[in-house]
């Protein structure tokens with residue numbers, strides 16, 4: 082059995098690779114840049130060149146593969162159905178998909194494909210906190226417009242659920258809503274990050290429009306930026322209500338934000354001044 086992991090170098094994908102290897106599986110990690118990915122995966126992982134947003138590049142990557150993990154990234158919605166068709170034609174019989182926040186064309190195509198599929202429906206990833214690194218390192222501040230709650234999930238828990246769904250029976254045709262173990266406001270996250278990194282971090286509020294402009298300056302469309310900032314302005318019940326899916330599926334409690342913060346604390350510390 083061989084699993085192809087798309088998005089393998091990313092926040093969730095790299096944990097999916099590690100978890101499958103830990104469970105003794107043969108894994109192929111897909112990346113657009115195999116040279117850059119060198120040394121980033123456990124021994125035995127086969128790194129293959131290709132992009133999931135260009136399914137025509139996946140001929141060799143899909144050869145002999147019977148399971149597939151898909152992360153819905155930008156650029157995939159248009160070609161996702163073609164990717165799913167190509168995978169099924171190549172012999173893939175089981176697929177996990179990390180949704181893009183809603184059931185779109187890719188999620189629909191996976192559901193209609195006839196293979197055993199499991200849809201992972203995380204709310205906010207803890208790794209979104211990495212966006213704070215620059216301002217925290219430089220000034221000890223987090224600039225966000227809203228102090229609203231979010232039931233953030235650790236990326237490794239998304240991966241742990243994916244691995245169970247890929248390797249064990251009984252998860253086909255299921256959509257799994259996924260959250261972490263607590264719903265935390267922005268200030269509560271900052272307090273946990275302060276403790277983990279050993280430095281004072283404060284919230285410096287910005288306006289809704291400044292937050293939209295910041296995303297647009299990174300290439301996000303106005304519509305998408307408005308959607309994302311609006312999500313924080315008025316998070317819906319799914320975003321703030323803790324569910325126990327991680328524990329039910331994996332048998333282990335979901336990882337806390339304190340654990341995530343401890344794992345990444347060094348990245349938030351002030352740069353050392355050279356003498």
Ligand SMILES: NC(=O)c1ccc[n+]([C@@H]2O[C@H](COP(=O)([O-])OP(=O)(O)OC[C@H]3O[C@@H](n4cnc5c(N)ncnc54)[C@H](OP(=O)(O)O)[C@@H]3O)[C@@H](O)[C@H]2O)c1
Pocket residue numbers: 087088089090091092093094111112113114118132133134152153154155156157179180181182203204205206209
């Ligand atoms: N962040 C959240 O709170 C959240 C919540 C719910 C759902 N999601 C979904 O999860 C996705 C992100 O997951 P993630 O953080 O694990 O992924 P990621 O780290 O953003 O990307 C995973 C990998 O996919 C490849 N990739 C990224 N964008 C691409 C593109 N446009 N075309 C081709 N390849 C691309 C890159 O690999 P290479 O460069 O190595 O090829 C990248 O390392 C989002 O797009 C969203 O749909 C996110």
